[in-house]
Amino acid sequence: MTYKHRPEIDTIPAYKQGKPAPSAPGVRSFKLSSNENPYQPLDSVKDVIAQSLDRINRYPDMSGWNVVSRLAEEIDVAPENIQLGCGSTEVITQLVNLLAGPGDEVVYPWRSFEAYPIIVTGAGATSVKVPLTAQGTHDIDAMIAAVNEHTRLVIVNNPNNPTSTSVSDAGARKLLASVPSDVIVLFDEAYFQFNTDTDTSVAMDLFREFPNVVVAHTFSKAYGLAGLRIGYAVGPAAVIEGMRKVALPFAVSDVAQVAAVASLDAYDELDSRVQNIVAERVRLVRSLRELGYTIPEPQANFFWIGFGEKTQEAAARFEAAGLAVRVFAPEGIRISIGESEANDVVLEVCTSLAEDGFLS
Template sequence: MTSTLHPPAEPMLRDAVAKLPTYIAGRSAESALTAALASNESHFTPLPSVVDVIAAEGARIHKYPSMGSAEAREAIARHFSVSAEEVAVGPGSSGVLQQMIAAVCDHGDEVVFAWRSFEAYPILISVAGARPVAVPLLANEHHDLAAMADAVTDRTRIVILCSPNNPTGVSIGSAEMEDFLAKVPPHVLVVIDEAYIEYQRSADGLDSLELFRRYPNICVLRTFSKAYGLAGLRVGYAIARPAVAEGLRRTAIPFGVNRMAQRAAVASLAAETEIRTRTNAVAEERGRVISSLRSFGWQVPDSEANFYWLRVPDQQREQILAALSDADILARGYPGDGVRVSLADRETNNRVLAVLSDRSRFGAQ
């Protein structure tokens, strides 16, 4: 604690904030020739029906949006057969998660999550004054759910499960999830972060909404940023029991989701057929690209997202990123872990495959 007799010469950050790592976003394309595959954005242009409602809202941006995103909450509730009281909306799923941690965690409480997983988790947890508890992934890139259950203590308030996991793309299976939930105390909120769920095609993939209906401590977290192509508008949502969802709404920034985002979310839910067609195309390309990479000798886990993962040592990671950059391709590198590459159209994916086709140039045997 700083002594009042000798105050600092200038305003100071909280110690926890000063020590935070900076969230590093994927690099954006610098020219029309650059393939920006570092941020997991949808490579499809926005749906025409969504563009129309965004344009209409442009004439009303001098007015505040709905404080509680009422129309969007009602549309989400109808779409998933839940009540509007069980829905909370925020500025992207990251924003909703921040609301969640603020609503549930006191100073010193613990939040358990897998690592490597979404980079924002430890940052959001630390900002709230809670303690991040990272549990390493298994060698096959799956969540180590047994170890995560063992990591739960009397101070644990939230467990975050990212499925499909970012950046590995691996999904959690139904049977292992049931075993995990049987071990977790009912007062611990289990957040299933499904930012990429629309791309999942595995027969063994989780039915998180069915789990939500059976387990009162389940919270489903999703976003419109990925498959729905609204990354630039920032709108996500959570489905949780009414008391939890109300807590998320209470901790939300007033008017945090703008008018255009709210209307675009509603229009996107109405375009289910078009979204399914687009995600089917991504899933088909994903299978083709991963199969090709494996034929080149790369070890690639079964991704259920719109990206794939190469776990490589740091020197090889730098070589891969440099070679891709030389070909005007931006990918995402994770020091100490590997490289994540977003999927795009067939021509762009082929550009990546051409770079990675010869593993020997990266020191691989």
């Protein structure tokens, strides 16, 4: 059917959701394709969710005050500096819609989070994708060189999805020193709780020092609430005010809001899960390197193997073993850290791939 619409929308590749775990008779399967937290919600969180069900005939509080005021206290900023969204994907969308339209450019690393090109094109703006270095890290100098008078936003993804690499403090500061102070720099830190790199940039520190920093965080990953859709941005009050104007009304459900507050209350328990995931990541990547794999130092709850031309063939072997992983052919495969049983299967598959000449 032909119908009148914006032609640039036809250029957007549909967002590919991580595949569900493959099912095969007699094979235990695991979903390692969406960087989710493998643990079920805490009982304390399930309890408040159950209690909130009686209120779902009502709209949620649009300002999300209970979450916003709690976060403000926790991270020591004013409530005017915080905006909620239906996942951090929505706060990033709000920011892009506020800042950029036709003729404006948004600079970001590539490969990176797949939602960026969708959001930018959806706003009618132009993506300027700056290739990662050969090590899978942000090419800060090339990002600086890509900024011009049309640039309305620069996105830093730390750690970067899908390579899991972190952005150094020095690199982030170099970027901020060169971007004009009226151009916003977004630090998308969806996975920061898993980042153990001592040299990493810390977006909240940068927010306190530079006037043009916006930070995006989420409850989806370390807090394990991906299915409830809640994330937030921290930014200058004027920017947050603008984001609120373009936000989808009532996008963050009451269930998500109460679960977020309960998760903040229980963060010690959640943090011990994060530490388990980090320990599993270290165990797995150490073993893979011993097998001869070259893996960029991962700082999130996933890691990257560059299989190149053999990506599709390698992907079939993971699937046959009952593992859903994220395939970016012909570049490589992103694998989320799952429960240790799942990680053991990853190791088995990688061992047999190494024996069969797949080493990256």
